[in-house]
Amino acid sequence: MKTRAVTGSIFVLVMLASLLTGTYVFVGFYMFLSLVCLIEFFTLVKTTGLRPHSTIGYVAAIILFFSIAGRFLFQFETKWLLINIPLFFGIFIKELYRKSKLPFNNIAYTFLGLIYAVVPFVFYVSSAFISGIYNLHIALGFFLMLWGNDTGAYLFGVKFGKTRLFERHSPKKSWEGFIGGVFTSMLVGYILSIYFTDYAFYHWMIMAFIISCFGTLGDLVESMFKRSIEIKDSGKILPGHGGLLDRFDGLLLSAPIIFVYLYLITY
Incomplete structure (x- = not known):
């Protein structure tokens, strides 16, 4: 319990520091986190005997993240994302030269890793720049x-x-806990609406509700994934807490939905 508490405290401090030390650190830190999550995902998949194309996946992830982040930081054109198209088709070509009984499983898990472990972080970072400049409040x-x-x-x-x-998928989760989570999240949203007036009170309430619902679903989805391959934790990078996928499971589904909501009310 002591190890878990110490790790959790350090984790929160590092997270807060990444948000408060400027846009370059913010973007670089979350690109790093997304890559570590992708490494964890591919490592877990490999325990089943499958062989996702991890190297291509890492290169595609960097290009994806840097292309989107570069648009915010350096006004890059997103045309650099097109580099990923030959990379994606290269996955199919490379699989042709492998002797695998389940070639399309390898291909599918390569794409799934990018969608599940990288794209949500891209949406989270994009949400912070939804107005065109970095918004610490979001x-x-x-x-x-x-x-x-x-x-x-x-x-x-x-x-x-x-x-x-x-x-x-998760024997310990309860409806009472879910309702308590929604209540606490909306309470935090209410407090945020007092100090962060970028968005109206009801927008913060809606965002809190979205995060509670899809954060819980993200947790359940990650539990489903781990149960499907019969492992307890996604990694050991955080003593007492498991891996980064374990810590960011709530972000993986909620961040894209928050981005969509912010985009719809901003434009």
Whole structure:
């Protein structure tokens, strides 16, 4: 428990530092996190005997992230994303020369790794630049509401949890915990609306609700993935907490939905 608490405290401090030390650190840090998550994903898939095209996946991830981030930081044109097209077709060509019984499984998991472990971080970073400049309030508010949801779900679940939410994938999660997470996340959203007036009160409430719902679903999806390959943690990079996929499972589904919501109300 002590190791978990120390790791958690350091993790939160590093996360906050990445948000507060400027746009270059912010973008670079989350590109690094997305790559580590992709490495974890491919490593887990390889334990099943499959062989995703990890090297091509890493190069494609860097190009994807740098092309989008470069548009915000250096006004790059997103045409550099087109480099990924020959890379993607190269995955199929490379698989032709492998002697694999399940070639399309290898191909599919390569693409899934990019969609599942990298694209959500691209959407999160893009959300922070939705207005054209870096918005600390969105970047910070997202994680505060997500952490509020996780904390509330845990505390309410331990105290009142009786009705299983999705026992097949996560036996410990309860409806009571889910409701507690929504309540806590929206409470955080209310506090944010007082100090961060970029968006109206009701927008913060809607974002808090979205983060609670899709953050919980992201947790369940990651649990489903780990159960499908019979492992407990996605990695060991965070002592007492597991891997980065374990820590960012709530972001993986909620960040794209938050981006869509912000885009629709901004433009």
